[in-house]
Amino acid sequence: MSNWKLINKIFTYDGTFNGLLTIVFYCYSNKLLPQNVYAEEKYIPNFLDKVFYIKTDENKAERVFNGINKNICYEALYNSFYAFNSNRKDKEINILKYLCNGFDVGPKINTMLTLSYVYSVILMRKYTLSECHKLKGLLRFIEIDNNIFYASIHPENDIIEPLGHHFIRRLPSQKFIIHDKNRELYFIYNGNEYRIVDNINISIPTIKDNEQKYQELWKLFFNTISIKERKNERCQMQFMPKKYWQDLIEL
Amino acid sequence: MMLHAVRVAVIEKIRIMVLVMAIYHGICHTWGADGRCISLLKILFSNSCIYDCKYCINRATNSVPRATFTPREVADLTINFYKRNYIEGLFLSSAVVRSPDYTMELLINTVSILRNEYNFNGYIHCKTIPGCNQDLIDKLGCLVDRLSINIELPSNDSLKLLAPQKEKDGIIHPMKYISNNIKINHQDKSRFKKNFVPAGQTTQLIVGATPESDLKILKLSESMYKKLSLKRVYYSAYISVNNDRNLPTLEKPPLLRENRLYQADWLLRFYGFTADELLNKENPNFSTLLDPKCDWALRNLDKFPVEINTANYYTLLRVPGIGVISAKKIISARREFSLNFDSLKKLGVVLKRAQYFITCKGKYFEHVYKFNKNFIETNLLSSERKNLPSQKFEQLSIFDNLLPTKEDKIKCLTGSL
Numbered sequence: 001m002s003n004w005k006l007i008n009k010i011f012t013y014d015g016t017f018n019g020l021l022t023i024v025f026y027c028y029s030n031k032l033l034p035q036n037v038y039a040e041e042k043y044i045p046n047f048l049d050k051v052f053y054i055k056t057d058e059n060k061a062e063r064v065f066n067g068i069n070k071n072i073c074y075e076a077l078y079n080s081f082y083a084f085n086s087n088r089k090d091k092e093i094n095i096l097k098y099l100c101n102g103f104d105v106g107p108k109i110n111t112m113l114t115l116s117y118v119y120s121v122i123l124m125r126k127y128t129l130s131e132c133h134k135l136k137g138l139l140r141f142i143e144i145d146n147n148i149f150y151a152s153i154h155p156e157n158d159i160i161e162p163l164g165h166h167f168i169r170r171l172p173s174q175k176f177i178i179h180d181k182n183r184e185l186y187f188i189y190n191g192n193e194y195r196i197v198d199n200i201n202i203s204i205p206t207i208k209d210n211e212q213k214y215q216e217l218w219k220l221f222f223n224t225i226s227i228k229e230r231k232n233e234r235c236q237m238q239f240m241p242k243k244y245w246q247d248l249i250e251l
Numbered sequence: 252m253m254l255h256a257v258r259v260a261v262i263e264k265i266r267i268m269v270l271v272m273a274i275y276h277g278i279c280h281t282w283g284a285d286g287r288c289i290s291l292l293k294i295l296f297s298n299s300c301i302y303d304c305k306y307c308i309n310r311a312t313n314s315v316p317r318a319t320f321t322p323r324e325v326a327d328l329t330i331n332f333y334k335r336n337y338i339e340g341l342f343l344s345s346a347v348v349r350s351p352d353y354t355m356e357l358l359i360n361t362v363s364i365l366r367n368e369y370n371f372n373g374y375i376h377c378k379t380i381p382g383c384n385q386d387l388i389d390k391l392g393c394l395v396d397r398l399s400i401n402i403e404l405p406s407n408d409s410l411k412l413l414a415p416q417k418e419k420d421g422i423i424h425p426m427k428y429i430s431n432n433i434k435i436n437h438q439d440k441s442r443f444k445k446n447f448v449p450a451g452q453t454t455q456l457i458v459g460a461t462p463e464s465d466l467k468i469l470k471l472s473e474s475m476y477k478k479l480s481l482k483r484v485y486y487s488a489y490i491s492v493n494n495d496r497n498l499p500t501l502e503k504p505p506l507l508r509e510n511r512l513y514q515a516d517w518l519l520r521f522y523g524f525t526a527d528e529l530l531n532k533e534n535p536n537f538s539t540l541l542d543p544k545c546d547w548a549l550r551n552l553d554k555f556p557v558e559i560n561t562a563n564y565y566t567l568l569r570v571p572g573i574g575v576i577s578a579k580k581i582i583s584a585r586r587e588f589s590l591n592f593d594s595l596k597k598l599g600v601v602l603k604r605a606q607y608f609i610t611c612k613g614k615y616f617e618h619v620y621k622f623n624k625n626f627i628e629t630n631l632l633s634s635e636r637k638n639l640p641s642q643k644f645e646q647l648s649i650f651d652n653l654l655p656t657k658e659d660k661i662k663c664l665t666g667s668l
Contacts, residue, residue, distance in 0.1 A: 067629065137280045141335045149334070171334065214331050225293065226283030235286025239279070250281060 001101045005032040010049045013092075014056050015039035017084055020060035020092055023054050024099050028064075033100070037092035039144050068099065074109035083124035085158040094120045132159040136166050138244050141176065143211045149203060150174040152247055160187045164194055177202070220248040252402040278339040278374075291342040291376065293328055296320055296357060300346035303416040303497045304403070306460050313493065318379035319348060325422045330369045340396075341365070342373030351383040355391065362394045374450070382421040385428060392432065396481070400426055403543050405468050412497050426452065430479040451482035458512060459489035459505040460498065461492035462534035469526040470517055476519060486512045509539040518543060521575055522568050540632055545571045548608060549631075552624055556615070560589050566658075572604030592616055603634055 004027075011034045013019035023037060042054065068077045072113050080095045097117040102109040113119050132155075141149035149171075153163075160180045164187035167176060178187040245251045279288035281620050297319035298309040310316060313527035325343070332338045337419055345362065348354045358377055365371040376397040379388060393397055400422055404410045407419040429452050436447040454475065458468065472484040515537065518524040522544075529543050530536070538546045548555060548571050559581060567578040577600045584590060591611045595602065606616040607627045620626070 023552050133277060135276060137336075137383065139336050144337070151336075160309065166334075170336075215334065217328065218332065218335075221292070222281065222283065222289070226285045227283075228286070230285040232286040236282045236284060239282045239286070239288065248281070248513060 007032050008036050009053045011037045012040045018061035019056040019065040022057050025060040025064050031113040079125045082128045083121045085125040086128040087156050128157040131163050143208050152179045164241050292338045293342040293374045296345035297348045299347050301415045308492045326364040342376045345376040351380040354380045355383045355387040392446045392448045398448050399453040401455045405463045425479045453483040455485040457489050458486050466530040466535040473526045515543045556610045559611050570608045
């Protein structure tokens, strides 16, 4: 990748993973690297930039997708997929460089942590998955009518799919909805299969009577179990940042 | 169409990874105002006790309000909390109602409602009541993940003094019985075997209510880990709630002692230390200033400094400040390239304590001027407590060197000084 041509252009794409893979295809086949890559909706126009929109091509994305799995390694696919789901600003250019270099050197790319873009891709993956891990514990279901459970979350990264998978394993026969309020995404599971939908109007039915009872009991337990003499709010906040408190029942 | 099918297969592969990730997750669901994580619904089934243990708030002669759950209530509470993702499982303990056997039957009832009726597959930890029938232990052990019996006090004499109705044999026998059954269960290769206490057994003891030394407690834990293959021993600092002439009067619970015992306990289980290495008859209690590992390292300075690039795993583990995770990271990272102090920092190895005991490529850390006990001890203490002055250079004594000698006085007189 060292002798590739650096061009003074900004690439934009439609904001999907396939779109980014199309850019990887374009860059790799023409041996060039753009100055930066942005999703079209997040790009703020600047009169110095030469903007170039790359249209998503499913076929090319397909080839890159299979190529990563075949020529780099499965882990690279995993890393780039979760790095892409994070909310970091410079994620696209880092993933682009990571994948392009990965095609040159093969699976060794994941151990080359001294390269800043490799390190940042792995860091972004870690960042996304650690938020997912935190929310596996901090998500609270509310029982609504028709024996359906509903939970709202405000995550920073797009983690609704791995999170939903966790709860399908945990409650295999329970119907539930997880609502990502920052992105307006819904993970809907009907006891058999799941679907992720956005921009639909779901009116949340009323809360059941005994739901209130269990919430009260939970608050009582939560307040009773903490030892008053050892009160330590800083420690509590370190494990449970305040950004998650809005969805918790007990706080 | 073919391409599409391949794509779906690859995405499915990612999904499998997602699912694998879903298996390994933490168990903490919230953190209380004291900063401790809450993962289990931890409740007493009943507090109306027939025993009169002197240290306990619920002893028979205390006048406290008494209450008892019904098995159905506890089961309902657990399954509903679990479904709403409040908790990860149940931790059920109880006072002794009427008789040990009667209490055990209540606990078995509760757990079997959860397991068989509500199909609850989460984690259940249950206390065994000392002095109950062995058949009941068998029955309970097949339903729960973990069993525990509290030995409460670390010697038979203390038990006689403070908990006269409990006997050492009544506690140790069921523990032996459970550990034997777990071993037999492990060896059983039959497909239809019942899983007996798959998560092992634990115990708990009170620290500071009786005059036992740390060495005695640690020896007890060590032998329990070895002989009874316990998973954990929990130590709880004694908090005085009752007035009795046999009980010590402590103003504050001995929290530091509890902490030191936990630190030493980790050293026993994960670091390959033995109780005799950490403590001996001359100093049977842990130092209040330094943690057990630092204390051991300072007493055995001939084993240090350790060269990071060549030392084996077990030697690395004995360096203060390097734990299991750091040691493993070092082992895997030094395969690629040799390590210096900067790369150690990048790996995330904490050098606060380790810096005094290691070398990288034969060199000491930049601030470590000398390698002797006095220097290391002062610096370790000053980093623990910010108000103590750190020793970078040796304190010069005015009176040793600077008082004018006879020759100086003569020089003064002759005018050459």
